[in-house]
Amino acid sequence: xxxxxxxxxxxxxxxxxxxxxxxxxxxxxxxxxxxxxxxxxxxxxxxxxxxxxxxxxxxxxxxxxxxxxxxxxxxxxxxxxxxxxxxxxxxxxxxxxxxxxxxxxxxxxxxxxxxxxxxxxxxxxxxxxxxxxxxxxxxxxxxxxxxxxxxxxxxxxxxxxxxxxxxxxxxxxxxxxxxxxxxxxxxxxxxxxxxxxxxxxxxxxxxxxxxxxxxxxxxxxxxxxxxxxxxxxxxxxxxxxxxxxxxxxx
Ligand SMILES: [Zn+2]
Numbered sequence: 252x253x254x255x256x257x258x259x260x261x262x263x264x265x266x267x268x269x270x271x272x273x274x275x276x277x278x279x280x281x282x283x284x285x286x287x288x289x290x291x292x293x294x295x296x297x298x299x300x301x302x303x304x305x306x307x308x309x310x311x312x313x314x315x316x317x318x319x320x321x322x323x324x325x326x327x328x329x330x331x332x333x334x335x336x337x338x339x340x341x342x343x344x345x346x347x348x349x350x351x352x353x354x355x356x357x358x359x360x361x362x363x364x365x366x367x368x369x370x371x372x373x374x375x376x377x378x379x380x381x382x383x384x385x386x387x388x389x390x391x392x393x394x395x396x397x398x399x400x401x402x403x404x405x406x407x408x409x410x411x412x413x414x415x416x417x418x419x420x421x422x423x424x425x426x427x428x429x430x431x432x433x434x435x436x437x438x439x440x441x442x443x444x445x446x447x448x449x450x451x452x453x454x455x456x457x458x459x460x461x462x463x464x465x466x467x468x469x470x471x472x473x474x475x476x477x478x479x480x481x482x483x484x485x486x487x488x489x490x491x492x493x494x495x496x497x498x499x500x501x
Pocket of ligand 1: 427
């Protein structure tokens with residue numbers, strides 16, 4: 252199908268020449284699609300506003316061999332306020348980078364689309380909440396892609412007796428008796444374990460009341476980064492380095 256009419260979110264928008272913009276669209280119908288918006292850098296272009304980062308719109312695409320050409324775009328939500336707040340913008344960029352690096356091109360991914368949209372809708376300028384949202388987004392994205400760690404009990408003997416270690420290789424918790432199955436498994440405290448379960452399952456908006464102390468923040472950050480690296484061989488994210496410069500995340 253050469254023409255595709257679909258709702259999409261702009262997850263990358265970069266000037267390509269004086270006139271054109273290169274985009275990555277996360278489409279509801281066709282997954283992640285690299286695209287070009289010809290003339291979008293010109294202020295008079297009808298496309299210029301609809302291809303800004305984070306914009307949700309209805310798009311008409313003409314699919315070429317490598318790039319799709321955006322022929323029409325109608326804004327449904329510009330998420331303008333996220334672009335105007337530095338911290339929200341930085342976290343939003345991080346979400347875009349994760350989506351950009353973890354999802355395959357041209358593979359429909361409506362669950363990931365809805366996850367990303369609900370994260371954008373939940374974002375506000377609250378620093379502590381943005382961090383909670385980011386940790387929850389990482390876990391839910393990994394879960395959607397089929398790599399959920401099993402957090403209910405020991406994977407091997409089903410005991411719920413703490414302490415546990417978290418094994419990425421085995422895909423979940425190991426009790427002290429079974430932990431020899433993976434000597435590299437990370438220690439995890441019961442408080443952090445309970446937070447991980449909430450971050451994985453609760454709606455983004457319900458997480459507004461979730462509190463993490465600095466040790467838990469550090470532990471969950473490290474666990475999530477290790478989970479992403481182990482399953483996706485994900486190197487350092489540029490957007491995460493930018494968040495560090497802003498004094499967020501570690
Ligand atoms: Zn066990």
